[in-house]
Amino acid sequence: MVTNLALLGAGRIGKVHAKAIAEDKRAKLVAVADAFADAANAIAETSGCAVRTIDEIEADQSIHAVVICTPTNTHADLIERFARAGKAIFCEKPIDLDVARAAACVEAVKKTGAKVMLGFNRRFDPHFRAVRQAIDDGKIGKVEMVTITSRDPGPPPAEYVKVSGGIFRDMTIHDFDMARFLLGEEVVSVMATASVLVDPKIGELGDYDSASLILTTASGRQCVISNSRRASYGYDQRIEVHGSLGSVSAENQRPVSIEIATKDGYTRPPLHDFFMTRYTAAYAAEISAFIDALEKGTAPSPSAEDGLIALTLADAAVQSVQKGAAVRVSI
Numbered sequence: 001m002v003t004n005l006a007l008l009g010a011g012r013i014g015k016v017h018a019k020a021i022a023e024d025k026r027a028k029l030v031a032v033a034d035a036f037a038d039a040a041n042a043i044a045e046t047s048g049c050a051v052r053t054i055d056e057i058e059a060d061q062s063i064h065a066v067v068i069c070t071p072t073n074t075h076a077d078l079i080e081r082f083a084r085a086g087k088a089i090f091c092e093k094p095i096d097l098d099v100a101r102a103a104a105c106v107e108a109v110k111k112t113g114a115k116v117m118l119g120f121n122r123r124f125d126p127h128f129r130a131v132r133q134a135i136d137d138g139k140i141g142k143v144e145m146v147t148i149t150s151r152d153p154g155p156p157p158a159e160y161v162k163v164s165g166g167i168f169r170d171m172t173i174h175d176f177d178m179a180r181f182l183l184g185e186e187v188v189s190v191m192a193t194a195s196v197l198v199d200p201k202i203g204e205l206g207d208y209d210s211a212s213l214i215l216t217t218a219s220g221r222q223c224v225i226s227n228s229r230r231a232s233y234g235y236d237q238r239i240e241v242h243g244s245l246g247s248v249s250a251e252n253q254r255p256v257s258i259e260i261a262t263k264d265g266y267t268r269p270p271l272h273d274f275f276m277t278r279y280t281a282a283y284a285a286e287i288s289a290f291i292d293a294l295e296k297g298t299a300p301s302p303s304a305e306d307g308l309i310a311l312t313l314a315d316a317a318v319q320s321v322q323k324g325a326a327v328r329v330s331i
């Protein structure tokens with residue numbers, strides 16, 4: 001059976017997911033809704049789907065699932081609404097910026113039994129998946145320490161920062177999820193320090209642009225996260241996992257993997273410019289995993305609960321910076 005999907009929100013990430021759906025023969029994008037008609041029309045033209053309202057999509061029994069790519073402040077309401085309507089849901093991260101609202105959403109979804117997958121795309125990056133596979137295969141023994149370097153090429157505009165929820169809920173949230181994906185144990189303590197080193201406007205808005213974090217699990221496993229809103233050399237995304245028998249790492253990716261050697265030294269082409277190009281394969285694989293789960297009737301992963309936990313860790317990081325001390329979390 002072909003899974004009929006509708007896209008809510010036809011902006012930056014909505015376009016990426018529409019393309020991934022079009023490339024998966026097991027699914028069909030049948031409808032798109034967007035508050036901005038031109039955005040919906042553009043996707044309808046390229047994919048051949050219909051432009052519909054959210055109400056129409058909700059009422060249409062032939063639509064099995066929705067892919068929510070609207071702004072963050074609409075996610076919790078839309079998840080609850082479509083869960084009640086009996087549809088499966090893929091929703092972009094985060095569920096909400098407020099942990100209590102996100103928790104209420106997760107509870108409401110549980111009551112309906114709806115399948116919900118959250119868009120932590122990095123779990124589907126082939127390089128990071130290979131890191132996890134090496135761990136699962138026992139290649140590095142028992143995981144002891146994880147190091148995640150995650151730096152954006154440049155700071156976002158002030159308008160974005162204002163509604164982003166701050167660096168921990170907006171940017172580090174992906175790293176919290178990746179830390180859990182690799183640590184193999186839940187985090188019990190978050191210690192964070194943050195400053196404004198890149199753009200004073202970010203500081204004026206009450207946010208930070210540079211952060212270092214240490215997460216610890218109950219057995220003492222550690223994860224160090226380094227975040228910056230600036231990397232002059234491109235989108236810096238690296239991971240290393242150190243274990244009892246060795247370590248496994250995923251280095252930065254480039255659009256072209258060559259190295260030029262001359263008498264002056266070695267040079268390589270620049271890194272990917274940002275997430276749209278760096279994580280192209282991951283975005284396609286996560287939509288494919290969602291469709292796979294719907295086809296097989298299994299629970300999609302990462303779940304709404306994973307989204308709530310990442311947000312809980314982000315809140316702990318905010319508190320840790322304010323207190324200047326580690327913050328205990330119980331998940």
Ligand SMILES: NC(=O)c1ccc[n+]([C@@H]2O[C@H](COP(=O)([O-])OP(=O)(O)OC[C@H]3O[C@@H](n4cnc5c(N)ncnc54)[C@H](O)[C@@H]3O)[C@@H](O)[C@H]2O)c1
Binds near residue numbers: 010013069093120
């Ligand atoms: N996982 C990732 O790597 C990743 C990357 C980018 C964005 N995101 C998330 O995806 C979401 C969307 O981000 P974006 O960058 O695509 O934003 P965007 O502004 O480019 O697109 C949002 C779209 O939603 C439409 N919209 C706004 N309110 C609406 C409503 N009430 N009903 C229907 N349509 C509405 C807008 O017209 C716009 O076309 C955000 O929550 C963001 O955090 C995740």
